Amino acid sequence: MPELPEVETVRLGLDPLLVGRKIERIVPGNFPGVMNGLDIELASRMLAGRPFTATRRRGKYLLFDLDESETIVIHLRMTGVLTLLQRSDPPERFQHLSIELDNGTDLRFSDQRKFGRVTLASAADIAVLMTKLGPEPLSPEFTGNLLSELLARRTAPIKAVLLDQHTIAGLGNIYVDEALFHARIHPARTANTLTPVESELLAEKIKQVLQVGLDHRGTSFSSFRDVYGEKGSNQDQLVVYGRGAGGFPCSRCGTPLQRTIIAGRGTSFCPECQLLP
DNA sequence: CATTACCTGCAA
């Protein structure tokens, strides 16, 4: 499940391969809806000859800037994969788009479940996206104080609030479960009941689990791969995600972990370390 | 605010 560390790993891998390259054409696969209904032939004519000028990431969105203030926006959702292959390489199993570049390589977008999207955005579109999303959790502006303010009027479970991209951009199910465990906060806690001290600790743990995820080039629990098709290794660093169902012992106290559903998502936690108040 | 639809491979 690509969350912030996985998306950033993809961006870091692609940046040196894309910037300065020009698009030659765009070739559709078996799922034309991948561009949200935009005609791919039309997109190909619009983008032919245009260079990538920069890559950016905002939350879980990849932004590949072209000239003329236009941007290719890619969201991998659940199972989207970007790879850079040679023109002569055969199509990937679930390939829905190939952006052919001027050096004989292709940026291929594949997605087993057809949730991911590749769209075209103007500078104004990007500005809207930027304001709709919450702060970047790895940025210096994301502090315990800011988190405390973001939670102040929220009555949903803390886990639901952390998953809300309008509140904080980039967290998903894996890193939320991990951060809450390390901060010893129960995922069902009402968000606005966190004390300033708890918010400070939670902000710190959010940064920590994301940075560790980034350092390990992402979590490849299922389908995540980097640009070279390599798995990340952060699944070895996880201590609660996915472990509640089997009742695995808590790595801190040995109590069997539990699984429940919060915000419609499978949620693992330690009933001893992460007490409700 | 919570729940459901969108998808499809895979485990039970």
Place this chain on the structure above:
DNA sequence: TTGCAGGTAATG
């Protein structure tokens, strides 16, 4: 054969 996996938009 059923249901689970979950990011986001849409719906209630």
